[in-house]
Amino acid sequence: MPYPDERASRIGHVQTALSPAILEAMERWNTPALEVGDPSHVTDRVTSLEEIQKDQRPDPTFAIAFDGSNQEVEARPGYPSVRVGYVQIAGVYVDIPRFLNANRSGLVDARELERAQITQTVNSVLPGSNVFLKGITGRDTWRAEFDRSFVESEIDDFGDPFSLTDALMTIHGGPGSPASSLTLSKCPTCKAPNQTVTALGGTCAAPSCLTKLYATDVMRGYEEFTDDGENLLTLTRAMNMAERLLLVSYIDGFYREESRNLSQGIFITDGPLAVYGPAAPMKSQFLEYWSQLCAALETRNIAPPLLVGIEKSGRFVDHARAIQSHIPNGHVMMLDTPYVNQYVVNQELDHYYGRDEFYGRRFIYKTSTGEVLVVTVPRVPGGRPYEKPQRDGNGGFIPVPSEQYASYPTLRATLEVLDRMQTRLYPNAVIPIALAHSASSLPLGTGRSVLTLLAQKGLKMPQDSIGLSQFKPPRYGHRGR
Known part of the structure; x- marks a missing residue:
């Protein structure tokens, strides 16, 4: 690492480049590979959407999409650097019939499109x-504030306020029935196993520890x-969990209020x-919450909601682009596990892909x-969306x-709805996710400067030259429409 203000030689790269x-x-x-030699391994796995059985359900009348954005800024550069992380997530409700009617004459009626959506941000x-609550470590400060953010979001x-912590307790309980407590695999401090906490928290049961515990x-x-360095990965993990629990908040809200409405939504x-x-x-x-939800709805003769995750980037998106010329329009590709192992993730054919992370299965669809x-x-x-491959001998x-x-x-109905809600605003995009991204985005450039100044003012630190008198530090869990 260089000393402050030390610069590399302009030809310092030459030895490396010629090594x-x-x-x-x-x-x-x-x-x-960027191109497919023999396309049979793709074409043998694609199926026309019309050949897939469609479950009985009413046509969807609404879509709710969720997206998030985060930024970590330096309130004080140098050493010891002081960093603050911002998270913003959004849920956008789209009235599907009204949205589709916004394009009656070949041109989109922007006013009708605006009336077709409602946005909620958290x-x-x-x-x-190097940010602390008085008397506790940086890591425990993060734990306490992370829990606070979920309680207040x-x-x-x-009807009654429903927080991300309520959603967290709900997936540990069941639809419409949050768990009264949950079990932590270990205490964050002493590692003592099986610690019980409620939504309000708890205390480590080990007499020599007694650490304050949180549901989060x-x-x-x-x-x-990390106490000294970037925490963007930690921030991203927190944002992703907040997105998914906000989704649970809405699904469970519909279930409690009028469960039949769930069959009309995506x-x-x-x-x-x-x-x-x-x-x-x-x-x-x-997985358990989804299984209980489907079972509860089935007893009432109600179709489950359409639930789908859409990827904008990553190696599966890159792979889909590499093989797209071999998939006809209106066809879907089942990505069996041996195929994923061989052509996407470079693992042994019988590797148990997806065992630890997934509660849904990936498909590639060409609209x-x-x-x-x-x-x-x-x-x-x-049930598990991925199972360990079994050799047949x-x-x-x-x-x-x-x-x-x-x-x-639900696959066919899901893809049919997404097909109807495409947008050419971005490649391979659908309108609800584009709207959710727009609502949740924390912009770079000027936006980042504003967030930096907010952190400096909130922490009572020297501020940059741009004034910030008109801004106030943000409240946790701010909600808006």
């Missing part, structure tokens, strides 16, 4: 490195927190139906207009239920 060892190393490496600020669309500790975000998340990092075990709670969507859809009435694999279209009766 035979570096060139030899790169010649040994392989990268994913935002919060989280401490980064709430919606009131269904179940997501284990503190494990990736709920869309940005990104796959999956949980990554230390919070990955939480995918079991989402009627030739756009390509990578979507994740859950099984109905529930002849070099092939035994078909498993999670790779049968019959396990995804």
Whole structure:
């Protein structure tokens, strides 16, 4: 690392660029193919959407899409740097009939499109490195403030306020019935196992510890927190969990208020139906909640809601673009696990892909207009979307239920709705997610400068030259429409 103000030589890169060892190393490496040689491994796996059985349900009348944005800023650069993280998530309700009627004459009626949507935002600020609550460490400060942000981030669309913590307790309980407590796998401080907490928190049961515990500790975000450095990954994990729990807030709200309305909606998340990092075990709670929801609705003869995750980037999106010329319009591709292992993630064919993170299964769909969507859809009435591949003794694999279209009766209806709500505003995009992204985005440039100044003012630190007298530090859980 250089000293402050030390600059590299203008030709300092030459030795690296000419090094035979570096060139030899790169010649040994392989990268994913950009073109498909033999397309049969793709064409053998695609099916016309019209050939997939469609479950009985009314035409969807509304879509709710969820997206989030985050930024970590330096309130004080240098050492020790002081960092603050901002999170903003949005849910956008779209009236589908009104949205479709906004394009009656070949041109979109912007006023009708505006009337077709309602936006709800939830935002919060989280401490980064070298930010403390009095008397506790930086990591414990993050734990306390993360819990506070979930408690105070709430919606009131269904009557009484319902917070992200309520949603967290709900996926540990059941539809319309939040759990009274949940079990942490370990104490964050002493690692004592099986600690019980309520929505209000708790205390470590180990007599030598007695650490303050929080319901949000179940997501284990503190494990990736660093007291001295960037915490963008920790912030991103928190944002992703907040997005998914905001979705649960709305699904459960409809269930409590009028469950029949659920069969008329499609709920869309940005990104796959999956949980990554230390919070990955939480995918079991989402799976269990979804299974209970489907079972409860079935007893009332109500079709389950359409639930889908849409990916904008990543290696599955890159792979879909590489093979899209071999998928006809209006066709969907089942990505069986051996295919994923061989052509996408470079693993052994019988590797158990998706075991720890997913509560939905990925598909590639080429729309009627030739756009390509990578979507994740859950099984109905529930169950693991990925199973360990089983060899059949002849070099092939035994078909498993999670790779049968019959396990995804909502798939066709889901893709048909997405097909009708495409937009050419961005490549391979659908309107609800584009609206949610617009509502949740924290802009770079001037926007980042404003957030930096907010942090400086809130922490009573020297401010940059641009004044900020007109701004006030943000409140946790601010809600707006």
